[in-house]
Amino acid sequence: MANIQGLSAANMTPCTPSMDAAREALSTYFGYEAFRQGQEVLIGAVLSGRDALGIMPTGAGKSLCYQIPGIVLPGLALVVSPLVSLMKDQVNALIDAGVRGSFLNSTLTPGQQRTVLARAEAGTYKIMYVAPERLADPLFREFASRVEIPLIAVDEAHCVSQWGQDFRPAYTGIADFIESLPKRPPVIALTATATDKVRRDVSVLLGLRNPECVVTGYDRANLKFGVEKLNPKQKRTRIAQFIAAHSGDSGIVYCSTRKDVDGLSGWLAAEGLPVARYHAGMNKAERDDAQERFINDDAPIMVATNAFGMGIDKSNVR
Structure with missing residues (x-):
């Protein structure tokens, strides 16, 4: 696996990675030479220490908006995700790309969970996926207070608003977790679906501070809907x-x-x-x-x- 420290550009300090480092990570780990629409703005905001909110359609590359900062920033980036299947897929893809990823959810035994936390605290991982319910666990909060967390990403961020609160009530506790940390990191919230009201809810309920907001649109030119009437x-x-x-x-x-x-x-x-x-x-x-x-x-x-x-x-x- 490539050395993370090797991604540093000449004009970059360990605490403030540059967009040059982000572009190098994009090429080294994911094989892309250029960012897609919206990605560079969101990544740049996070690397500068600013909160961000991205409304991008499925397939637009939302994951890279937190994975790239997670790679180049020092410490362990936390990704809050509601889907066990997504965690597994994302971590497998990261590992295949040479990035040290992990997840912590109910599919792991208590012993496996302890092992993951111990390895994370020892600096084994760069990115960890967790379910929103995990953030209320006193043991996890104690763990989070001891490790360096340079970024918190909230995937499916619309779950903090309206019907999402019924779907995953734990999303409403994310802001409290963030404020409980010894040092508040930048927060990036991402979703494919958000009306203006939901967008405002996400920003307020997550406690985003002057976030950089990117909306790339909802059109999916590669999708087609058709209806057939059959017996x-x-x-x-x-x-x-x-x-x-x-x-x-x-x-x-x-x-x-x-x-x-x-x-x-x-x-x-x-x-x-x-x-x-x-x-x-x-x-x-x-x-x-x-x-x-x-x-x-x-x-x-x-x-x-x-x-x-x-x-x-x-x-x-x-």
Whole structure:
């Protein structure tokens, strides 16, 4: 793995990495020669010690807006994320890129959690993903008071506002955690969806201080919506025809009920198609296996309820 200290530019001090260091990290770890729209402004704000708020569509590269600062800043950057699957995917991708990443969530045993915290305190990691509920844990707060935290990133930041408070009430405690730290770090909040009101809520409820705000728009030119009106008896045949016409692609078929997921996935499998299924009625081992098969293209067709998909990073979903 490349030496983090080796990313320093000549005009840069260890405490204030420059955009040159950020660009070098972008190239060294992620293979890109230039930032996408909005990324450089947000990263520059964070590196200068300023809070930031980014409203960018899915696929626009929000993760790099905190991963790059996490790499070049000294200490351990914390990323608050509501999705276990996203944490796992992001950390795996970081490790593959040569970045020392980790996550701390309920999928780890108490012993594994203690090991992660001990390694983090010893400086093993640059970036750690945590669930918002973790921030209220006295043991975690004690840990956070002892380590250098140069940045806190809040992913899916819209969860602090309106319906999000019901979805993950712990998001409302993030500001309290930030203020409890011995030294307040810059905070960056990121989401793909935010009205003007939600944007204001995010800024106020997270306690952002004069944040740099970047809104890159919501248009996704590579997405298409279509509607077909079918007799219910025609649905399975039409789905099979569509899959056959896109045999080189990967995709997700969403069903409204678990029963429909089981029925359709079983029927597609009987037709000889490489299919996996995913819903909340399956046990964790089954869900994890289905997700891995989908991610690795062993089962490029996923039949699922809306319990699946959010936070899954897969480049060839069509």
